[in-house]
Amino acid sequence: MRGLLQFTLDLFDTAADPPRAGPSAPLTPLTPVLPRPDSSNDDLPSPATPGDAPLGLASFVHPRASREIRLGDARIAFEFTRGKRRTIGFVVGAEGLSVRAPQWVALRDVDAAVREKGDWILRKLAETQQRHARLESARIEWQDGVVFPFLGRQVSVKLDPAHGFQGVGAVLDAGLAGENPVLRLALANNATPAQIRDAAQAWLMRQARRIFIERLDHFAPRLGVRWHKLSLSNASTRWGSASADGAIRLHWRLVHFRMPVIDYVVAHELSHLRVMDHSPRFWETVESVMPDYAQLRRQLKDEPVPRW
Numbered sequence: 001m002r003g004l005l006q007f008t009l010d011l012f013d014t015a016a017d018p019p020r021a022g023p024s025a026p027l028t029p030l031t032p033v034l035p036r037p038d039s040s041n042d043d044l045p046s047p048a049t050p051g052d053a054p055l056g057l058a059s060f061v062h063p064r065a066s067r068e069i070r071l072g073d074a075r076i077a078f079e080f081t082r083g084k085r086r087t088i089g090f091v092v093g094a095e096g097l098s099v100r101a102p103q104w105v106a107l108r109d110v111d112a113a114v115r116e117k118g119d120w121i122l123r124k125l126a127e128t129q130q131r132h133a134r135l136e137s138a139r140i141e142w143q144d145g146v147v148f149p150f151l152g153r154q155v156s157v158k159l160d161p162a163h164g165f166q167g168v169g170a171v172l173d174a175g176l177a178g179e180n181p182v183l184r185l186a187l188a189n190n191a192t193p194a195q196i197r198d199a200a201q202a203w204l205m206r207q208a209r210r211i212f213i214e215r216l217d218h219f220a221p222r223l224g225v226r227w228h229k230l231s232l233s234n235a236s237t238r239w240g241s242a243s244a245d246g247a248i249r250l251h252w253r254l255v256h257f258r259m260p261v262i263d264y265v266v267a268h269e270l271s272h273l274r275v276m277d278h279s280p281r282f283w284e285t286v287e288s289v290m291p292d293y294a295q296l297r298r299q300l301k302d303e304p305v306p307r308w
Contacts (some may be wrong), residue, residue: 067099069114161189169199
């Protein structure tokens with residue numbers, strides 16, 4: 001079997017990613033922040049409609065599952081697609097297992113490939129399930145007094161309808177020693193969750209732009225590059241991307257993390273202005289300004305980001 005096919009594992013935590021073609025090299029997808037958007041594929045067979053799993057049998061069912069297999073004591077219903085590729089690829093994401101294969105590979109060989117990688121698949125599915133549970137537990141319920149992370153610290157929300165805060169609608173108070181900083185929002189006490197969320201998001205996005213520009217200006221001279229445009233992103237699977245023309249995109253929700261983690265992503269994207277792939281030379285470039293980038297990269301993957 002191994003002589004017939006070369007397997008590629010599309011991991012979220014690979015040590016180094018393959019070179020990317022084209023003018024831009026987006027940041028390696030790590031842990032998706034939000035569920036992936038739905039996608040369509042003309043080659044997708046009719047979705048499987050498996051019945052209930054036997055008692056005690058673990059189930060991992062992709063919402064667009066088209067094939068099903070048993071791996072040990074687990075039932076795996078996975079998304080299967082074909083495309084113009086040379087190898088069988090596996091992706092374990094927020095929705096479950098996706099398998100992609102060349103047009104010429106027989107279905108029995110696809111199933112054999114899944115079984116061969118069964119230990120890895122089960123481990124990644126379990127890790128993803130645990131990560132999803134952590135994300136759900138960190139979901140923000142937008143109301144007066146809610147707490148959310150900003151630059152690694154917990155910030156409390158306080159509705160303050162008596163103030164306009166110089167037209168910006170919000171201000172951050174440092175608070176007393178030992179207490180959380182307080183984000184005061186110029187909203188009525190009966191504001192809806194959507195209004196509170198939107199006001200907090202607007203404030204966070206303003207902070208994100210200010211912080212990102214400051215860090216881009218800090219790291220660009222050290223890397224010997226120039227950036228010319230910053231866009232705030234809300235992508236579901238990427239923290240950032242860079243284009244050869246110096247355009248940088250960074251996810252605004254990075255401001256939930258501590259500053260060293262933000263610095264890693266900024267340095268990562270600026271390094272792409274020197275090396276437009278994820279080759280060893282690229283990682284050496286990142287390491288030149290972020291010696292502990294591997295640890296920070298792991299934190300970016302593992303630390304739960306609150307769900308909105």
